[in-house]
Amino acid sequence: MSIKLYGMTYSNYYNMVKAVLIEKGMEFEEIHLLPNQEPEFLQKSPMGKVPCLETEQGFLTETGVMIDYIDSLGEGPSLYPKDLFERAKVQELMRHLELYIELPARKLYGDVFFAKPASDELKAQVKEQLQKGFASLAQLAKFQPYLAGEVLSYADFYYRFSVGVATIVCKKALHWDALNELPNVKALLELMDQRPSVQQVLSDQARDA
Numbered sequence: 001m002s003i004k005l006y007g008m009t010y011s012n013y014y015n016m017v018k019a020v021l022i023e024k025g026m027e028f029e030e031i032h033l034l035p036n037q038e039p040e041f042l043q044k045s046p047m048g049k050v051p052c053l054e055t056e057q058g059f060l061t062e063t064g065v066m067i068d069y070i071d072s073l074g075e076g077p078s079l080y081p082k083d084l085f086e087r088a089k090v091q092e093l094m095r096h097l098e099l100y101i102e103l104p105a106r107k108l109y110g111d112v113f114f115a116k117p118a119s120d121e122l123k124a125q126v127k128e129q130l131q132k133g134f135a136s137l138a139q140l141a142k143f144q145p146y147l148a149g150e151v152l153s154y155a156d157f158y159y160r161f162s163v164g165v166a167t168i169v170c171k172k173a174l175h176w177d178a179l180n181e182l183p184n185v186k187a188l189l190e191l192m193d194q195r196p197s198v199q200q201v202l203s204d205q206a207r208d209a
Helices: 012-023 063-072 084-106 109-113 120-140 154-174 185-192 196-208
Strands: 004-007 029-032 052-055 058-061
Touching (some): 004 012, 058 063, 063 154, 084 154
Parallel strands (some): 004 029
Antiparallel strands (some): 004 052
């Protein structure tokens, strides 16, 4: 099956999908593309967002949807548990990371990465949201040593490329060393960084920086 992944290496959602494809040993082609509102791209990704995935049957958007599709193809090991409830718990972790850690942190990406200062009010709002997000993650996650337990899952790739960036935002914009102050956070990031799939993604990201 021919798969094309559209996006750029400095997109954390692009990197989640890319790392999963590499982890599963699947062949795919990368198409470098920035988010845009060009009519041709809107036919592929109606919101003009990346990543998007081209398959033989058409295009898919939204990271969770793409990962579920990739899993359903049955190539390489599935990173979902067989037990349906445990699978749902992995999906719950993925959704939680997206909504309550990545999205709040994204509000300060301009401040941290693009020299667009944020107001103190926004920073205070984001810090409160992230504190709640990390506190609730501590309740949901097992860290034994992976997020959902002893076995690697798709949630760990969400974790690497959402929490990894969020802790940078915490330190640079909020003067909060969440990486070292919050229990288990650093250990799982370091564990994920040992995986060849993640190392390849980070290497490509550094190359394109």
